[in-house]
Amino acid sequence: MKTYDAIVVGAGHNGLANAAFLAKAGLNVVCVEKNDYIGGATVSRNLYEDWTYSNCSYVCSLLRPEIYRSLELHRHGLQVTPYGGGVTFLQDGGYYGNYHDSEVAYREKARFSRHDADAYERYSSDTMRQCRFIRDFLLRTPPDPTSFKPKDIIELVHLGAKFMEMGEDRMYETIRFWTMSVAEYLDEYFESDVIKTALSGSGIIGTALGIHSPGTAYVLLHHYMGEVDGNAGAWGFARGGMGAVAKALAGAYQSYGGELRTESGVAQIVVKNGRVKGVALENGEEIDAPVVVSAMDVKRTFLKCMDKNDLPEAFHNRVKNFKIRGSSGKLNIALDGLPEFPAIPKGSTLYHSDMHTVDSMERMERAYDDWKAGTWSKDPYVDMLIPTLVDPTMAPPGKHFMSVFVQYCPYEIEGRRWTPEERDAFGKTVIDQIGNHSPNFKDLIRHVEVRTPQDIEDDIGITEGNIFHGELTMDQLLFNRPVPGYAQYRGPVGGLYMCASSAHPGGGVMAAPGANAAREILSDLKRRNTVPENFGDD
Amino acid sequence: MSNAEVEQRMLRSPFYPRQAELDMLSAWHGWKGYQAADAFYCEDMEYFAIRNSTGVFDLTPMTKYRITGTDALEYMDRLVTRDMRKVQPGRVAYAVWCDDQGQVIDDGTIFHLRDNEYRLCSQERHLDWLTAAAIGFDVAVTEETADVAGLAVQGPTSFSVLSNMGIKGIGELKPFGLMHADFRGSELMISRTGFTGDLGYELWIEPGKAIDLWDALFEAGKLHGIRAIGTHALNLARIEAGYLQAGNEFLPADLTVRPGRTRSPLELGLEWLVDFKKPNFNGRRALAEEKRRGSRWRLVKLDIEGNKAAHNSYIFAKAKRNRAAIGFVTSAAWSPVCKQNIAIGTVRAPHGAVGDSVWVEVYYQREMHWSRVMARATVVDKPFWFPPRRGATPPGPY
Ligand SMILES: Cc1cc2nc3c(=O)[nH]c(=O)nc-3n(C[C@H](O)[C@H](O)[C@H](O)COP(=O)(O)OP(=O)(O)OC[C@H]3O[C@@H](n4cnc5c(N)ncnc54)[C@H](O)[C@@H]3O)c2cc1C
Numbered sequence: 001m002k003t004y005d006a007i008v009v010g011a012g013h014n015g016l017a018n019a020a021f022l023a024k025a026g027l028n029v030v031c032v033e034k035n036d037y038i039g040g041a042t043v044s045r046n047l048y049e050d051w052t053y054s055n056c057s058y059v060c061s062l063l064r065p066e067i068y069r070s071l072e073l074h075r076h077g078l079q080v081t082p083y084g085g086g087v088t089f090l091q092d093g094g095y096y097g098n099y100h101d102s103e104v105a106y107r108e109k110a111r112f113s114r115h116d117a118d119a120y121e122r123y124s125s126d127t128m129r130q131c132r133f134i135r136d137f138l139l140r141t142p143p144d145p146t147s148f149k150p151k152d153i154i155e156l157v158h159l160g161a162k163f164m165e166m167g168e169d170r171m172y173e174t175i176r177f178w179t180m181s182v183a184e185y186l187d188e189y190f191e192s193d194v195i196k197t198a199l200s201g202s203g204i205i206g207t208a209l210g211i212h213s214p215g216t217a218y219v220l221l222h223h224y225m226g227e228v229d230g231n232a233g234a235w236g237f238a239r240g241g242m243g244a245v246a247k248a249l250a251g252a253y254q255s256y257g258g259e260l261r262t263e264s265g266v267a268q269i270v271v272k273n274g275r276v277k278g279v280a281l282e283n284g285e286e287i288d289a290p291v292v293v294s295a296m297d298v299k300r301t302f303l304k305c306m307d308k309n310d311l312p313e314a315f316h317n318r319v320k321n322f323k324i325r326g327s328s329g330k331l332n333i334a335l336d337g338l339p340e341f342p343a344i345p346k347g348s349t350l351y352h353s354d355m356h357t358v359d360s361m362e363r364m365e366r367a368y369d370d371w372k373a374g375t376w377s378k379d380p381y382v383d384m385l386i387p388t389l390v391d392p393t394m395a396p397p398g399k400h401f402m403s404v405f406v407q408y409c410p411y412e413i414e415g416r417r418w419t420p421e422e423r424d425a426f427g428k429t430v431i432d433q434i435g436n437h438s439p440n441f442k443d444l445i446r447h448v449e450v451r452t453p454q455d456i457e458d459d460i461g462i463t464e465g466n467i468f469h470g471e472l473t474m475d476q477l478l479f480n481r482p483v484p485g486y487a488q489y490r491g492p493v494g495g496l497y498m499c500a501s502s503a504h505p506g507g508g509v510m511a512a513p514g515a516n517a518a519r520e521i522l523s524d525l526k527r528r529n530t531v532p533e534n535f536g537d538d
Numbered sequence: 539m540s541n542a543e544v545e546q547r548m549l550r551s552p553f554y555p556r557q558a559e560l561d562m563l564s565a566w567h568g569w570k571g572y573q574a575a576d577a578f579y580c581e582d583m584e585y586f587a588i589r590n591s592t593g594v595f596d597l598t599p600m601t602k603y604r605i606t607g608t609d610a611l612e613y614m615d616r617l618v619t620r621d622m623r624k625v626q627p628g629r630v631a632y633a634v635w636c637d638d639q640g641q642v643i644d645d646g647t648i649f650h651l652r653d654n655e656y657r658l659c660s661q662e663r664h665l666d667w668l669t670a671a672a673i674g675f676d677v678a679v680t681e682e683t684a685d686v687a688g689l690a691v692q693g694p695t696s697f698s699v700l701s702n703m704g705i706k707g708i709g710e711l712k713p714f715g716l717m718h719a720d721f722r723g724s725e726l727m728i729s730r731t732g733f734t735g736d737l738g739y740e741l742w743i744e745p746g747k748a749i750d751l752w753d754a755l756f757e758a759g760k761l762h763g764i765r766a767i768g769t770h771a772l773n774l775a776r777i778e779a780g781y782l783q784a785g786n787e788f789l790p791a792d793l794t795v796r797p798g799r800t801r802s803p804l805e806l807g808l809e810w811l812v813d814f815k816k817p818n819f820n821g822r823r824a825l826a827e828e829k830r831r832g833s834r835w836r837l838v839k840l841d842i843e844g845n846k847a848a849h850n851s852y853i854f855a856k857a858k859r860n861r862a863a864i865g866f867v868t869s870a871a872w873s874p875v876c877k878q879n880i881a882i883g884t885v886r887a888p889h890g891a892v893g894d895s896v897w898v899e900v901y902y903q904r905e906m907h908w909s910r911v912m913a914r915a916t917v918v919d920k921p922f923w924f925p926p927r928r929g930a931t932p933p934g935p936y
Contacts, residue, residue, distance in 0.1 A: 129795050165797045
């Protein structure tokens with residue numbers, strides 16, 4: 001039987017990044033994936049004729065440029081093209097455009113409120129200040145505040161220094177910011193309901209919280225802390241869909257000699273004498289290695305793929321209580337042509353932007369009310385894009401792929417599994433809502449992939465289909481993620497590590513948890529570190 | 539029917555049609571959303587119009603606010619660091635305002651138009667800040683950038699030009715004074731202000747009369763060397779005058795993200811604008827504390843040996859580069875009128891006292907190759923260019 005230095009369970013982008021850094025350091029690595037495709041939620045699939053969908057994640061910004069560069073992802077086919085702006089269609093037939101050009105954006109905001117147009121600059125700067133603070137920690141292992149190890153003390157001092165450096169007032173701001181709701185945060189700057197609504201979306205995407213729930217201001221930051229080519233906060237399309245990110249990571253991994261096995265779902269992580277021994281696959285095969293890295297979410301890892309008796313009781317309980325709630329759905333749509341949105345002129349740059357149909361804070365909150373009642377939003381918040389206006393590879397010429405992210409969509413309908421009829425009705429709700437703003441939209445539809453959180457869980461194994469592998473609230477961030485005392489990527493069993501989005505710094509196509517975990521593993525094994533440091537920005 | 543979109547191109551000032559006629563270079567840039575000229579025909583010639591005859595610069599894109607109400611004075615006094623009680627109606631004051639940490643948000647010119655009525659002109663936009671500051675005062679703050687067209691008319695013959703235009707009383711207008719005149723049935727506001735350090739005026743009118751004003755001005759200046767000028771010429775004149783430029787010599791504190799990158803008025807050589815006798819103004823406590831403890835930075839005007847302009851240079855205390863830089867240059871130029879190599883910079887206190895020698899590391903390129911010199915520089919007190927005509931009332935005809 002072949003022996004390995006490490007087994008990575010799951011070929012999501014974090015598993016692949018982790019495996020790549022381990023293989024780059026010379027370890028003999030195998031990455032096992034349950035599906036017949038790789039990427040997890042970072043995937044492009046061809047489900048209908050010549051269309052390629054970004055089935056889950058659809059835009060790229062968080063992917064750490066340090067990782068991109070050090071794994072030479074461009075050599076493995078990755079290309080990220082920035083896009084800009086957004087538009088909110090209004091109930092009255094008008095629209096609010098968030099233009100890419102800052103002066104055009106200023107004029108547009110002034111159309112709703114001159115005050116807000118000016119306030120936006122202050123808002124951006126204040127938010128960017130918080131981003132700078134957090135960005136510094138993306139490629140670092142969170143310190144353990146209870147530890148007296150020199151490394152933890154150094155890291156805690158670094159955290160403290162970064163914090164103090166902000167100055168007294170900004171420190172208060174930061175503490176407030178981390179626990180505020182996005183609605184409160186926006187209220188401090190803006191008066192226009194439309195402008196606030198347009199900005200608030202980033203505070204709730206992927207979370208089971210509403211715009212008035214504490215902690216959602218941070219979620220907004222999570223969407224702002226990325227970049228494209230140094231343009232902080234910018235978002236881009238991966239050419240070929242988000243699967244290109246996973247493919248490039250897999251390419252890098254394999255170029256370092258790593259082995260990738262699909263259709264190899266892990267049934268159990270095997271523990272012997274308090275240490276991992278290897279994994280047992282669903283097909284009965286066993287693979288041994290002194291290191292097992294789980295690239296699954298924390299609940300699946302410990303509650304589904306491990307024996308409770310192998311885990312400390314308190315840890316097990318913490319994992320059970322980890323908040324990871326399905327809140328978002330998605331429609332991927334093949335279109336026969338470009339849908340028209342009469343609110344905006346033909347040829348407007350806004351066609352290339354994020355489109356939204358909810359235009360008031362009240363509707364945002366009501367969308368959440370439906371979720372709380374155990375059903376999908378009847379007037380949902382959608383974040384839709386037409387990547388094929390930029391990317392020529394995802395649909396035949398003249399045809400389009402539309403990616404529609406939907407908030408809110410529950411994991412279960414009133415506590416039980418979705419029926420196929422309910423899934424269809426959910427899809428119809430979304431399509432009708434888009435149809436309200438685009439008269440020819442419905443006629444152009446050739447194929448739709450409707451994904452509820454349950455479908456996402458069934459397909460790629462994310463518990464409740466939560467896009468971040470766990471809520472991004474203060475109690476589940478930094479040294480609390482996923483479980484206090486276990487934020488440094490090591491599990492409670494020797495040789496077991498966690499490298500996916502349930503770990504710091506959380507979800508999104510960032511590859512940081514995978515990279516950070518690799519750094520810790522290599523350090524434990526006393527191997528050369530292959531994980532890059534933060535580029536820094538002073 | 540689709541809705542129209544907001545203007546996607548840069549906006550055009552009401553003077554644009556005349557500027558377009560004069561434009562020979564097609565060299566424009568964006569200034570707060572407006573299309574502004576780098577230069578119209580020749581940067582050097584335009585600069586010499588300012589120093590030798592009259593240069594006309596379009597100020598329309600400058601951010602403008604009108605502040606009115608019975609508490610207007612109290613409001614202004616609370617906002618800025620200087621004593622606004624001393625600024626009578628008909629007078630103009632240069633001022634800065636700060637955040638709670640005493641860091642400069644922006645500088646600007648405040649026109650005391652009439653009792654209970656001010657105009658504030660600044661580089662950046664502050665409606666939200668000014669509105670928040672107005673809570674508790676009986677004032678209205680209105681943005682009027684697009685509602686007022688402005689021209690700077692600067693240079694030794696500018697008085698002659700305006701006299702020629704038939705503006706009565708212009709001879710008596712003192713530096714930092716303002717007056718109102720009638721221009722074809724509209725109110726023309728004239729202030730003896732500018733950004734060139736020379737004799738000069740600024741004219742303010744409703745946009746509908748902009749073209750008429752331009753035509754009248756250029757007709758009156760025909761024999762006095764009147765020329766349209768772009769931003770490049772103005773910037774050179776402003777460095778010679780030792781004026782600060784927001785975004786260059788300081789960053790608006792509220793929009794600055796990195797800690798320690800902002801400046802207080804004391805650090806910008808503007809202590810004369812801070813009146814600690816006032817009981818209340820934004821940033822007072824922090825500034826009083828800074829005065830007691832000492833500042834971190836100091837703004838310096840540098841007279842640099844040699845003729846290589848010190849753009850973006852590091853400043854050192856000693857010529858030998860064995861020590862860390864003490865600061866850097868923020869604006870630099872060869873001054874054609876002073877025949878001096880000049881710069882404005884920022885250095886760590888206590889460096890940079892007037893009369894100190896510092897060293898400036900200058901990189902310059904000649905035919906592809908780069909060279910480096912360490913040039914000695916002296917910290918000077920006065921503006922590089924301060925001609926007597928700037929203060930003379932009545933000004934001579936020149
Ligand atoms: C609908 C949706 C839209 C999103 N949109 C965006 C976006 O636009 N931009 C963005 O940055 N982020 C977005 N996200 C979030 C982002 O995609 C995820 O946070 C990220 O992809 C998670 O990556 P991961 O590697 O940590 O885990 P996953 O991608 O979940 O990978 C886990 C892998 O493990 C495999 N696996 C599970 N169980 C087993 C097992 N027992 N044995 C073997 N393999 C197993 C899975 O099949 C999967 O391949 C979105 C997520 C979703 C769901």
